Amino acid sequence: MSIDWQPIGLSLALATVTTALLFLLAVPLAWWLANLRWRGKPLIEAVLGLPLVLPPSVLGFYLLLAFSPRQGFGAWLADTLGLRLVFSFEGLVVASVIAGLPFMLRPVQAGFEALPASLAEAAYTLGKSRLRTLVSVLLPNLRPALLAGTVLSFAHTLGEFGVVLMIGGNIPGVTRVASIALYNEVEALNYPLAHVYAGVLVAISFTVLLIVHLSQRHSSSRARGC
Amino acid sequence: MLELALHKRLRSSETEFDLDLALNVDPGCLLGIFGPSGAGKSTLLRLLAGLDQPDSGRIVVDNEVWLDSERGICLPPQQRRIGLVFQDYALFPHMNVRQQLEFALPKGALRARVDELLELTELGPIQYQRPTQLSGGQQQRLALARALVREPRLLLLDEPLSALDEAIRRRLQEKLSQLHRRFQPTTLLVSHDPGEVFRLCDRVAVIEQGRLLRIGPPAEVLTGWRAGSRFELVGEILALEPRDVVIVATVLVGAQVVQIIVSANEAAPLVVGGKVLILAKAFSPLLLPLDDVSGNPR
Numbered sequence: 216m217s218i219d220w221q222p223i224g225l226s227l228a229l230a231t232v233t234t235a236l237l238f239l240l241a242v243p244l245a246w247w248l249a250n251l252r253w254r255g256k257p258l259i260e261a262v263l264g265l266p267l268v269l270p271p272s273v274l275g276f277y278l279l280l281a282f283s284p285r286q287g288f289g290a291w292l293a294d295t296l297g298l299r300l301v302f303s304f305e306g307l308v309v310a311s312v313i314a315g316l317p318f319m320l321r322p323v324q325a326g327f328e329a330l331p332a333s334l335a336e337a338a339y340t341l342g343k344s345r346l347r348t349l350v351s352v353l354l355p356n357l358r359p360a361l362l363a364g365t366v367l368s369f370a371h372t373l374g375e376f377g378v379v380l381m382i383g384g385n386i387p388g389v390t391r392v393a394s395i396a397l398y399n400e401v402e403a404l405n406y407p408l409a410h411v412y413a414g415v416l417v418a419i420s421f422t423v424l425l426i427v428h429l430s431q432r433h434s435s436s437r438a439r440g441c
Numbered sequence: 442m443l444e445l446a447l448h449k450r451l452r453s454s455e456t457e458f459d460l461d462l463a464l465n466v467d468p469g470c471l472l473g474i475f476g477p478s479g480a481g482k483s484t485l486l487r488l489l490a491g492l493d494q495p496d497s498g499r500i501v502v503d504n505e506v507w508l509d510s511e512r513g514i515c516l517p518p519q520q521r522r523i524g525l526v527f528q529d530y531a532l533f534p535h536m537n538v539r540q541q542l543e544f545a546l547p548k549g550a551l552r553a554r555v556d557e558l559l560e561l562t563e564l565g566p567i568q569y570q571r572p573t574q575l576s577g578g579q580q581q582r583l584a585l586a587r588a589l590v591r592e593p594r595l596l597l598l599d600e601p602l603s604a605l606d607e608a609i610r611r612r613l614q615e616k617l618s619q620l621h622r623r624f625q626p627t628t629l630l631v632s633h634d635p636g637e638v639f640r641l642c643d644r645v646a647v648i649e650q651g652r653l654l655r656i657g658p659p660a661e662v663l664t665g666w667r668a669g670s671r672f673e674l675v676g677e678i679l680a681l682e683p684r685d686v687v688i689v690a691t692v693l694v695g696a697q698v699v700q701i702i703v704s705a706n707e708a709a710p711l712v713v714g715g716k717v718l719i720l721a722k723a724f725s726p727l728l729l730p731l732d733d734v735s736g737n738p739r
Contacts, residue, residue, distance in 0.1 A: 333531035336492050339518040340525040341545040342591060351544065355535040 218408065221388055222396035223415055229304070229392055230372040233311040234319075237368045240312065241319035242361075246349060248320075249327035267317040275381025278310050282382065302384045307392075310382045311372045318371045319364040326360025327353070359431060366427050370420050442468050443595060443627050447488050447498035451481060451651060460484060460495075460651035466644075468503070469625040473632055473642035473659065481651040482631040483528070486597045489629070490525050491518040502594050502627075524588030524626065525597045528604075530580050532572040538583055539568040545590035558586040561620060578609040582616065589624060596626040602637065614640055635663050672726075674719040678711055692717065 248260065266274055280286075282300035284293040292298045300306035330353060338348040354361065376394045383390030385399065393412050400409040443466040451460050460481040466472050474482045487493040489500060491507070494515060500508040507516045533541055542555040559565045562582040572580055581601060588596060601617070602610045618641055621628060632638050638645050639659045646656040655662055676692040676699075683689075688708040690701045701719070703711070711717065 331529065331531065333527045333529055334533065336490075336518070337525070337527060337531035337533075337587075338544075339492070340490055340521075340523055341587070342519045342547060343544075344519065352533055356533075 218411055219387075219396070222391050222393045222412065225304075225388070225391065226373055226393040226416075227419075229307055229311060230369050232308050233315055233372045234365055234369045236308070236312050237315055237319040238361075238365060241316060241323055241364065242349075242354070245320050245324035246327055246353070248324050263320060264317045266314045267321075271314065271375065271377025272381060274314055275310065275378040278313065278378065278382050282306055282309075301382060302386060302390060304383075304389055307379055307383045307390055310378050311375060314375060314378045315368045315371050318367040322360045322363040322367065323357065326357040329360075330356060362427060362430065366423055370423055373416065373419065442466070442501075442503060444501040445489065445499070447485070447495045447500070449484065449488065449493075449495040449498075451484060453479070455479075458650050462648070462651070462653055464646060464653065464656070466627055466629070468627055470643050471621055471628045471630060471641060473630050473638035473645035474648060475632060475635070475638050475645050475663075476648040476654075478633065480648045482648055483599050485648070486525065486599050486629060486631060489521075489595060490523050490597060491516060491521050505594075522591060522594040523597060524591060524593035524595075526581075526584045526588050526599060526601045528599045528601075530572075530584040532580060532583060532587075534572055537569050537571050538564050538575075541572075541583060541587050542590050545587050547591055550590075554590060554592075558589060561623065562586040562616070577605050578613060581605060581613055585617065585620065589620065589626075592624070593626050596621075596628040598628065598630045600631050600633070603632075603634075610637070617641060639663060672719070672721045676717050676719055678713050678715050678717055681708060681711060681713055690717075692719065694719065 244263075248256070251259075279301060281288050282292070283289040284299055284301065289300065292300060298305060300309055334352060334356070335348050338352045339345075343351070374394060375392075376398070379390065379392055380395060380398075383392075383395075385391050385395055391399070393416055397409055397412040397416070400406070400412065443464075445465075446463040447460065449460045451458055456479070458481075462481075462485060464472075474485060476482055484493060488495050488498070489507075495508070495510070497510040498508060499510070500506070502521075506512075506514055507521050508514060533544070536544060539555065539559065542558060543552070546552070546555060556565075559568055562585065564579065564582055564586060567575065567579065572583070575583065581604075585598075585601065598617075602613055605613065614637060621641075630638070630642060642659050644657060645659045645662045647654040647662060674694050676694040678690055679693050679698065680691040681688055682691075683705075686705075687702050688705060690703050690708065690711065692699050692701055
């Protein structure tokens with residue numbers, strides 16, 4: 216049996232790039248939301264949380280329409296930036312970022328909201344800018360929330376199926392990620408290879424979660440001064 | 442020199458009132474801000490620090506305008522040279538004692554400042570410990586040292602000792618007084634402990650419902666306008682019983698029940714459950730010690 220490792224590599228690449236982008240996007244957004252005092256805040260939170268509850272195929276369907284180079288936004292992207300987001304790896308990344316946003320945003324925002332307001336205020340009174348306060352004071356105290364958000368987004372992107380299939384299709388080496396390859400092999404009744412893909416996905420997910428729990432135990436024992 | 446005139450409408454779930462304060466504080470003065478909780482004391486500090494914005498007002502510190510709502514000036518907290526000690530200390534959990542002080546050090550400032558403050562606050566031996574490993578008194582000294590690193594023009598202390606027990610409080614009041622003499626920052630100390638205000642402050646401002654009731658030396662303000670041999674106590678009438686030609690009023694003062702004889706005329710406006718003021722001229726009151734100075738009962 217010759218095993219095609221490409222889908223596994225593609226899945227890992229997609230999850231890594233998506234998680235990195237999500238981190239950069241969600242941390243400032245979470246901070247802004249945590250400090251927002253506005254009546255319309257629940258509206259924003261509901262919109263940003265939609266991917267959490269929408270069937271992935273629904274999200275994928277709308278993204279497919281939005282990214283289609285024949286109309287509107289997709290046409291503008293293709294004409295001005297030369298960016299084609301359907302049936303391409305870039306498209307998968309953008310779709311995964313949108314689909315995975317609440318998985319990073321929620322724990323990080325909850326983390327910001329749990330920190331006492333006086334922590335940031337103390338840094339301001341010591342003359343530190345907002346950026347310096349975020350990087351030097353707030354984020355170091357958010358490590359558990361950041362870790363939770365990172366792991367959740369990574370694992371979620373790794374297992375994403377509906378959105379990926381809708382927007383990326385099944386192009387070997389471009390958009391055929393492990394979860395899609397698994398589906399392919401089952402359809403072809405090629406169970407030994409399906410076992411390999413499924414097993415590898417289980418192993419990666421398990422390892423990631425194990426690392427989280429081990430590191431949380433480590434940090435909580437350090438907080439107790441042991 | 443601190444000049445302030447501030448106006449802000451304060452809303453909470455229970456009450457709504459206007460904070461309306463105008464004060465001048467001499468350079469190097471330690472001014473106590475005294476009053477019941479919810480009077481607007483902490484808000485005053487937050488307005489001075491720039492953490493809250495007033496509806497209108499003006500703040501000038503050493504001829505530098507920090508706030509002038511008419512001219513649209515409002516410096517952010519970063520540009521006001523302040524040291525603020527929060528009620529909860531707001532220590533950074535992930536930094537050790539030394540790192541907190543070094544973090545507060547402005548760019549280009551000398552590190553010797555950190556060592557000096559570590560020594561003055563006696564935190565040197567524990568400089569590599571984190572806040573969770575410190576006692577309440579040590580945390581308080583760290584918060585104070587951190588607020589002093591920037592050499593603030595204005596030091597703002599929000600009930601800095603309220604979380605500590607009496608013996609440690611006394612020692613830290615001494616330390617606070619010593620640090621104030623050493624660096625002489627103009628200081629506002631919020632407190633609702635009259636003893637603390639009396640021991641530490643040069644002047645005291647009494648604030649109630651957002652307004653300045655009176656201001657002056659603690660000895661005058663806290664004993665009721667001027668020192669004298671007149672006692673004024675507020676009490677509550679528990680019972681009024683006629684006995685022969687007089688009436689005996691039983692009055693609760695603090696935790697003590699006392700009986701006072703009044704004439705029928707004097708008793709006429711009194712009712713059971715009503716609040717009364719007990720006035721007495723004392724020509725030579727006696728003071729008997731109950732504790733030694735360290736606060737331990739004899």
